[in-house]
Amino acid sequence: MKKHLNTLFVTMEGAYLRKDGAAVEIRHDGESKLRVPLHNLEGIACFGWDIGASASLIAACAEAGVAISFHNPHGKFMAATRGYTSGNVLLRREQYRRADHEPAAVAIAANMLAAKLSNSRQVMMRAARDHGDKSATRAFALSQAADFLAVRIGLLGRATSLDSLRGIEGDAAAAYFAAFPHLLVNHDPAIAITGRSRRPPLDPVNALLSFLYSLLMHDCRSALESCGLDPQCGFLHRDRPGRPSLALDLMEEFRSFLADRVALTLFNRRQLTATDFRTEESGAVLLKDDSRKAVLVAWQERKQDEITHPFLDETVTVGMLPQLQARLLARHLRGDLDAYPAFLSK
C-alpha cells in the first residue's frame, strides 16, 4: 500500500541526519532540531554543501524505501543513496532492449511527448480562459501557441525516428516558452522571462523553474527506482554517464502540470517577487536561500491536490503521479499493456 507521503527537505547548512530508533533526527550545532518517523516519509532531500547522514540512517532508509538525495544549494541534483539493486532483472533487460530498438523507443517517447505538449497546451488554455479577457494580445498569443502545439502533437504521431521527435519537441518548447510571459499576469518587469535558460538561469522565472524541475526529477527518479526500472536508461534522452535519462523522460509529461503551474501560482499571487532572487555578476539569477522554503511549501501543497487519474480512473494525489506512471511504464514493458498510457491532464 504505497501511500503518498511527505518529503523531508533539509536546507540547513551543517545539519547532520542520524537514525534515532525508527525516526530520523536532524542535529545542528550539537542540538537536536527535529525528529520525524521514517514511516511518515517517502523521501529526504538535502539542499546544501555541508549536510551529512549517518550510515545507519542510510541503511534504515534503504530498508524502508525512503529515498535520500543530495542537491547543491540551488537545487541541482548531486547524488542519492540507495541499497542493492532490487526489482526484476527481466524488466530491466526489456527496458534496454526497447531503448536499443528505435521503433519501440519512438512509440514510448512519442506518447510521453504528446502528453507533455498536451499538458502544456492545457496550461496555456487555462490561462487564456482565466485571464484572456483582460488583454486581447494575451488571448491571441496563447491561442496561437496552443494551436502551434496541437499541430506538433499531430506530427509526433507520425514521426519515425527519435531525432525527429526531438526536433518537434524543440520547436514546441520554444513556442511554449515564447508564450510563457503571457502566463504571468502580475506585470512586474523585474520577473519577465525571455525564453528558457538553464545554465545558468538568467531571470527569476527560469531560476524558479530550474529549482522546481530538480524537485520533480527527484520524485521521478525515486518512482522509477522503486518499481525496478533503471533511471539511467532512457528512450528519448540519450544515455550519458551520470544522467538519469529515463527520469528526464518521465518528467516530460509532468513539467507543465506540476512544476510550471506552481511557478505561475507563486508569481501571479505575488508569493514570490523579484526580491526573492539575487543576480550574480555573470547575470545568473538564483533563488535566495530564505525564499526556498515558500517554494517547498507550495510544492508540497500542490502534491496533495487530488485528481482522477485519467487511465486508472481512481482518485489520486498529484504527488503519486510519478509513481503511478512509472508502474504503468513497467506494466507496458512487461507486456501487460499494448502502449504506454502517458499522463494526459484535462
Add this chain to the structure above:
Amino acid sequence: MFDEDHLVAISALQHWLYCPRQCALIHVERAWEENKFTAQGRVMHERAHEGPNESRPGIRITRGLPVRSLGLGLSGQCDVVEFHTDGRVVPVEYKRGKPKAHRADEVQLCAQALCLEEMLGGAIEGGCLYYGERRRRTPVNFDHELRDLVTVTASSVRECLTTGTTPPAEYEPRRCDACSLIELCQPRSLRFRRGAAAWFQQRLRAAMATDVNADPGDS
C-alpha cells in the same frame, strides 16, 4: 532430479494457488508490498520461529527448520516440526486467518512434508495448520489427491518462473481487494490490456478538441 540452484520456494506454491499473477509478481517481478494482512502474518511467523527448540515428554519441537526436495525441486522452511518418540513427524504451519476455500495452505504444508520425507527417508501421513483467528489446529491428511496437487502446482510454478512470464490480471474483487500487491498489479487498468494505445489516442484527440472557450473543468 533438480539441482540446488533451481529449487522453487514452497511459498510460491501457495501464492500460485491464490493467484498465478500474484505468484509471478512476487517471484518473477520481485515485487512486494506489505499490507495489514501480510504484516500480521509476518509477525505471526516471526513468533512461531522464535524461542528455543524444546522437548516435552514424548515430543521434540523444532522451529524454523529449512527443508528441500531435489525430486520435486522445492525448498522452504517449516514453522514448526514435531518429532514424536513413536516415530511420527508432524509439520505445523502457522496462518494468520482462518481455513479457506482454496487449498493453498494445505498444499504449502504438504510440500513441506514431502521435503521432510525425502530428507528423513520416512512417510509422513499428516500435519497441522494452526489458524490465528480461531486459535486452534486443523489436522491435514496428506492423501494422494493433495500430494498430486503439490506436484502439479510445483511444475506450473516452475514453468512460470523459467519463462519469466507474468500472467494477465483478472480482477476479482474478493481476492484482489485483500491482496497487498493490488496497486502494483493494477488489475482494473488491465481492462485496457489490448486497448491502451487506442485509449491514449482517443484521449489525446479529446484533449485537442477542447479550445480556449470550452470549460473542461478543473484538473
